[in-house]
Amino acid sequence: MKTLNDFNFENKKALIRVDFNVPLNENFEVTDATRIVSAKPTIIKILEDGGSCILMSHLGRPKGFQAEFSLKHIVEKVQDVLGVEVKFVSDCIGADVEAAAASLEPGQILLLENLRYYKEETAGDKDFAEKLSKLGDVYVNDAFGTAHRAHASTTIVAQFFPEDKCFGSLLAQEIDSIKKVMETGEKPVLAILGGAKVSSKITIIENILDKVDHLIIGGGMAFTFIKAQGGSIGNSICEDDKMPLALDILKQAEEKNVQIHIPVDTIAADAFSNDANKQTVDITAIPDGWEGVDAGPKSIEKFHKVVMESKTILWNGPLGVFEMESFANGTIELGNSIAESTKNGAFSLVGGGDSVAAVKQFGFQDKVSYVSTGGGAMLESLEGKTLPGIAAILE
16 A cells, blocks of 8 residues: 655655545535645645646536636635645646646645535546646545545546556555454444434445444434334334334344444434423333434443443444534533543544534544545445555555
8 A cells, every 4th residue: 555655755746636525615615624624734745845736626516617616716725725835726637737736846745626616526637637737746545535436536547657656645544444443453342323224324334244243223214223122212203114123133133243332312302403302211202293303321231331441432423403502412422432442541532424524523632543535435445345446556
């Protein structure tokens, strides 16, 4: 696996695929710079070697050249984060771009315009990739968030750098973190899967049952398991058609000696609202007209014990409707448990949109070992798929 450390970038132009698909407010100001901050170590390493950086990214899903999706809006924030002036060019291919890249001096940075202004980017067009490849001497992929897409800039362009391609430090970290959970992590290994639907996590569950010792199933998906086992779940979310699958997962886990932990009590509400009436009930006996919206105190205590006994922890999905303050306690307490276990020496990886949002919202990002920057890419890795953006560097 070639990383930045295998190259000296002195007098080299690094063509770097970053993931600067950051949220902007109505004034086109960056509201969360995490992805820019995550790319900083790679960029600074190359500049310190005496190289220059050509940064390429997408932003949003533009239909053609839509001004609101221009990367010019983020230039100022990128400069603030990197502490280095960033030049901008209002296209990503063509003679003007090639001239701007050619004139870059060591220590300088050039940011290209939004790759997705061209449909050839998402189509994985080889000619488009070749035009991008003319801009640099070494190709660096540091965009984990798009590594599961076989796009021109994330995968196809690597063909034009048979020897001169590598992973950036962010992407290398992502690969190492997933490997720790799936292959090399110290046992016992625990996976915590939450969120609304079993259907979105089926392939992950099936793939990780051979790799974990404990599996906590929380959030809305737990009710499919409870109902499948004969419990009364009131108006709680449930995928009735997945109940046979839930029973099959429990059977597989037993055969593989994996301990599955499901909530035993729940905070039930009489409406899907922050102001709803709520009560704590046995999760197998939720009254009609009520729905489970958060983990109850006994479940939190049960999960805490499992987390504290685990040496490697994967967290994907919240335990309740954490977006509503009234139903955030289970997710917060789980975060506290993981933070404590991490402090005691466990390795903890958080990934997937909602878990990452919860970790940021409740201030856990510095209390866990690693927070993944890629939602879909992370999930596909956990499903056991080889991501095209990663395969392209390894080939």
